[in-house]
Amino acid sequence: MQSGCRRGRGLGWWHGHIRGYGYRMTAQREAVLEIMTKTREHLSAEDIYHQLHNLYPNIGLTTIYRTLELLVDTGLVYKFDFGDGRARYEISEGPDSPDHHHHLVCTCCGKITNYTDFIDKERKLLNETEMGLSKKFNFKITNHLIQFYGLCEKCNKDEK
Amino acid sequence: MQSGCRRGRGLGWWHGHIRGYGYRMTAQREAVLEIMTKTREHLSAEDIYHQLHNLYPNIGLTTIYRTLELLVDTGLVYKFDFGDGRARYEISEGPDSPDHHHHLVCTCCGKITNYTDFIDKERKLLNETEMGLSKKFNFKITNHLIQFYGLCEKCNKDEK
C-alpha cells in the first residue's frame, strides 16, 4: 500500500501531518494514533484511555481528550455521536477513500455496523445536494453526516 | 387543513395520540406541545423551560425532560444533536409529510437552516439504501439522519 513511504526511524506517516500544523509530536499523541489505526471499532475517549493504560500507566484522560480534539481538527480522525451519551472516534480515511463508510446504529444494543454499499450513489446525491444548497442558502458546506438507525439482527430476533 | 377535526372543548389533536399510548394528559404536557407546535425553531429543554416559566411558574425542568422523552417515544417530536452540547427538539411532521426537512448546521455560530429541497431525491436514495442494507445486514431500519455542516452566509463573510 503505502509501505514505500516508510522511513528508517519508524515514524508514523502522521508525523509530518501533525508537525505541519505546528504541533509537537509526543509519545502520547503517537500512542493514541497507534491505537486508532489498529482498530475498526468506534472508540470513546475512555476506551482509548483504558487501552493505553497498560502501556502508559501515567497517561491522563485529559490528554486523550485533548489529543482527540487535535486529531479531529487536523482531519486525521472523525468524531461521531451515536446517541449513547459519549463521543466516539474513528481514524479518517478521507471521504474519497475506498474505505469511506457510513454507519448503521442499533438503537437497542448500540451496535455499530459499517457499510460501504451505496456509498457511490450517496456521494453523487450528496454532491448534487451540497452544490444546490450552497447556492441557494449561500451556505459553504464542509461536511455531512448520514446515519441509519434501527434494530440489528440480534435485537430484532430477541424482540419477538 | 385539519380544522375539521377540532372538537368543541378545544382539545389538541395530540390528546388521542398520547392517551392512545396509555399516558395521561396533563397541563404540563399540553403546555410543552403548545409551544412545540407554535415554533419552527429547534428548542432545547431549557429553552422550553424558560418559555413556559411565564405561564407556569412552577413547572419543573425535570418535567420538561420527561415530557420530551415521552413525546419522542411516541413519535410526536424529533430529537436532534447539532453538536452544541444540548439536545434540541422539533415537532414531528412525519418523514412523509410535505413539511419534512433536513438541516444545515453552521459550525461557527450554530445557526440551523431547514431545507426541503432535494428531499424527494434523498427519499428515493434513502429508500433504496434502506432496503439494500436491511437485506444485506438483516438490520431493520426505522429511521435515518442526514445533516450538512458548514458556514452560514454571515460567518462565511466574517471570516474574510
Next chain:
DNA sequence: ATGATAATGGAAATCATTATCAATAAGGAG
C-alpha cells in the same frame, strides 16, 4: 366523588467533557 396509580417538582446525583495550573518534555538555536 373516590381511590389506585401515574405524573410532578425540587434537590441531589451522574457522568462526560473542560478548565486550571504547576511540572515536564519537545525541538530549534547555538
Next chain:
DNA sequence: CTCCTTATTGATAATGATTTCCATTATCAT
C-alpha cells in the same frame, strides 16, 4: 550535544446537561 522557550501533560476541580429519588399532587376509570 546542551540550553531555553514554550507547548504539552496530568491531577484535580469545575462545569453543565441530563437523570434519579421520593414525597406530594393530579388524572381518570369506576
